[in-house]
Amino acid sequence: MSNIWIVSDSADVAAQMLTPALALAGSGDEVKAMVTTDEAAQAVAARGVAVMRLQLADNRFESALPVMAEQIKAAPTRAVLVSATPRGRETAAGLAALLDAPMASEVSEVRADGDAVEVKRYMLGGMAVSTLRLAVPACMTIAGGTFVAPEATGSGAVSALDVPADARVSVDSLKPVARQGVDLASARRVVCVGRGLEKQEDLAIIEALAKALGAETACSRGVAEDLKWMPLDRYVGISGVRLKADVHVSVGISGQVQHVAGIRDAKVIVAVDQNENAPIFQAADYGVVGNLYDIVPALTKALA
Amino acid sequence: MSDRFAKKRRFGLLTAAAPPRRTLVRRLGACCFVSTYFVDATREQTTFELLEFAVGGGGVSLHDPAALKRQRRPSSQHRNKDYHMPNSIVCYKWVMDEQDIKVNPSTLELTTAGAKWKISEYDRNAVEAAVAIQEAHGGSVQAMSFGEENLKNSLKDVLSRGADSVTWIADAAAAQADAAVTAKVLAAAIRKAGVPDLIFFGDGSADLYSQQVGARVAALLGLPHVGNAQSLQFTDGKLLVERQLRDSVETVSVTCPAVVSVLPAANTARIPSLKQILAAGKKPMNAVTVADLGLSADDVTPRQQQVSLLGAKMDRKNKIFKESTAEAGVAALVQALKADNVL
Numbered sequence A: 001m002s003n004i005w006i007v008s009d010s011a012d013v014a015a016q017m018l019t020p021a022l023a024l025a026g027s028g029d030e031v032k033a034m035v036t037t038d039e040a041a042q043a044v045a046a047r048g049v050a051v052m053r054l055q056l057a058d059n060r061f062e063s064a065l066p067v068m069a070e071q072i073k074a075a076p077t078r079a080v081l082v083s084a085t086p087r088g089r090e091t092a093a094g095l096a097a098l099l100d101a102p103m104a105s106e107v108s109e110v111r112a113d114g115d116a117v118e119v120k121r122y123m124l125g126g127m128a129v130s131t132l133r134l135a136v137p138a139c140m141t142i143a144g145g146t147f148v149a150p151e152a153t154g155s156g157a158v159s160a161l162d163v164p165a166d167a168r169v170s171v172d173s174l175k176p177v178a179r180q181g182v183d184l185a186s187a188r189r190v191v192c193v194g195r196g197l198e199k200q201e202d203l204a205i206i207e208a209l210a211k212a213l214g215a216e217t218a219c220s221r222g223v224a225e226d227l228k229w230m231p232l233d234r235y236v237g238i239s240g241v242r243l244k245a246d247v248h249v250s251v252g253i254s255g256q257v258q259h260v261a262g263i264r265d266a267k268v269i270v271a272v273d274q275n276e277n278a279p280i281f282q283a284a285d286y287g288v289v290g291n292l293y294d295i296v297p298a299l300t301k302a303l304a
Numbered sequence B: 001m002s003d004r005f006a007k008k009r010r011f012g013l014l015t016a017a018a019p020p021r022r023t024l025v026r027r028l029g030a031c032c033f034v035s036t037y038f039v040d041a042t043r044e045q046t047t048f049e050l051l052e053f054a055v056g057g058g059g060v061s062l063h064d065p066a067a068l069k070r071q072r073r074p075s076s077q078h079r080n081k082d083y084h085m086p087n088s089i090v091c092y093k094w095v096m097d098e099q100d101i102k103v104n105p106s107t108l109e110l111t112t113a114g115a116k117w118k119i120s121e122y123d124r125n126a127v128e129a130a131v132a133i134q135e136a137h138g139g140s141v142q143a144m145s146f147g148e149e150n151l152k153n154s155l156k157d158v159l160s161r162g163a164d165s166v167t168w169i170a171d172a173a174a175a176q177a178d179a180a181v182t183a184k185v186l187a188a189a190i191r192k193a194g195v196p197d198l199i200f201f202g203d204g205s206a207d208l209y210s211q212q213v214g215a216r217v218a219a220l221l222g223l224p225h226v227g228n229a230q231s232l233q234f235t236d237g238k239l240l241v242e243r244q245l246r247d248s249v250e251t252v253s254v255t256c257p258a259v260v261s262v263l264p265a266a267n268t269a270r271i272p273s274l275k276q277i278l279a280a281g282k283k284p285m286n287a288v289t290v291a292d293l294g295l296s297a298d299d300v301t302p303r304q305q306q307v308s309l310l311g312a313k314m315d316r317k318n319k320i321f322k323e324s325t326a327e328a329g330v331a332a333l334v335q336a337l338k339a340d341n342v343l
Helices: A011-024 A038-045 A061-073 A086-098 A200-213 A221-225 A292-303 B002-011 B021-028 B065-071 B121-137 B149-160 B179-193 B213-221 B274-280 B326-339
Strands: A003-008 A030-035 A050-056 A077-083 A107-113 A116-123 A128-134 A138-142 A158-163 A169-176 A189-193 A216-219 A247-251 A268-273 A286-289 B088-091 B094-096 B117-119 B141-147 B165-170 B198-202 B225-235 B238-244 B248-255 B258-262 B285-288 B304-311 B319-321
Touching (some): A003 A086, A011 A038, A011 A107, A011 A138, A030 A038, A030 A061, A038 A158, A061 A077, A061 A086, A061 A158, A086 A138, A086 B179, A086 B225, A107 A138, A128 A138, A189 A200, A200 A247, A216 A221, A286 B326, A292 B326, B088 B121, B088 B179, B088 B213, B094 B149, B117 B121, B121 B141, B121 B198, B121 B258, B141 B149, B141 B179, B149 B165, B149 B274, B198 B213, B213 B258, B225 B248, B238 B258, B319 B326
Parallel strands (some): A003 A077, A050 A158, A077 A138, A189 A247, A247 A268, A286 B319, B088 B141, B088 B198, B141 B165, B165 B285, B198 B258, B225 B258
Antiparallel strands (some): A107 A116, A116 A128, A128 B304, B225 B238, B238 B248
């Protein structure tokens, strides 16, 4: 009789994590949850799972580390699944250290394997898939969109758990980042531009193509971080946005492994690049080799 | 004593800005030694007054004036007895360059033959962050790493990037180590070296990108961890950190000692100058063993095993069109997309 915990600061991911959590639960095991928002508590309770709503005195998920460790240590644990959000990833690692447990980050698959838990995750910038067998308690983080939430059936008990502030860390400010346009991770169609674009003004031809396709615009990491032609929340890659689009058009991107890791879940990938040996073409369903300054306007015209 | 200094000032010698020796020795403590040659104004001899700081048991080479300059407090702070120079430890990982790793297209097995090794990219940003704070506030930067025997090939590399010394733990166990084991080893090594004010990590390593070790080390040492750091400032003994979160930027002030995991967006790791590369070999390199740290074989045995490692398959159609004109290429593409019901 073991517990399987889901720990989340996101309502969506909390609901989605219930799928692998329930799959891991053997007879006599119980799934429990600790979340940081009312929305997340409702999402979990609606699926019949008992949930503790953490009342964070300083509004910081990270401050809940000792309280969560105490809750988990109170009974035998098979697994701890944590939302792979920026706060969640580091909190999960701290939790794993306090539990003296192994942890796999951003797993793509989970299954029970006797007394252990087997997971798969990408490594080497997305080039390889590693299959890992973790001893219990097996800790892991799970990114949004990896699993589909189970149906809402029933009502789990909701209780509150007070979390005192961490005296060592004081918040000076918490400023929301204004999002321009749709959340890329949920966009159905995306046009992504890379360093093949010569100057910032040329983004106009990319935007024209996106409009003709009914797509959002995005970029590779270099365009956002080094060139600063687009905001940081618009770059696609292993450390940026992971797309789940139906159609992804890649323009002037060579297709390094770290970028491809961000597009691999797109249903259809179309690539445009002047180098026929660019790795992006191996990652693409369709592609056109040539000068993007000729191809993109021609494609925009053909789609209009 | 004051007479002697009065005479020096009259002769306008360069030591006018130096604090009285008594205060200096008390402040520097046991780790440091001071050698001074006083000007004996009565004998009208001119020699230099030279202060040589030694930190952490090693010596700062006079061949590297930049390092020497960094070790001095900024001059405006000389008379402030409470001014504290932050000492840092920055941890890095020596990894195989993933660009040298090849995937066999039919078996999906990985070959690493001839792969070169490097300091993981984001760890360079961590070193840069530590060095930047040293340049502004003084103090020392000690690099630290846990790896296999070839870790010794990384030492001059990390020293050339601005670290004053490096402590390295090489053990065969590193080949199978997971983040849990690595964190235990580094936490023990940090305790042994003495917990500094600031401990830096990169956001994640280039090979595994688990993004765990920094937060794990902090938890093991009972220190606050501040991750996703995109900008850092050391002020009044505290670290002010701007964190890049999902939908917001959080600015926190954290007391020291503290652990920080640095994002690549935080800075641009400088390319070592020739002078830095040449000076690297003279800096202290301290080898430590797992046994020295009081760790058992069990402590360095991971509780997870890799069952398989294969190239990630991208099963894509690969219908690539290479036509003589853009229009022809686009026409072929659109036709294919329509035929497959994409558009």
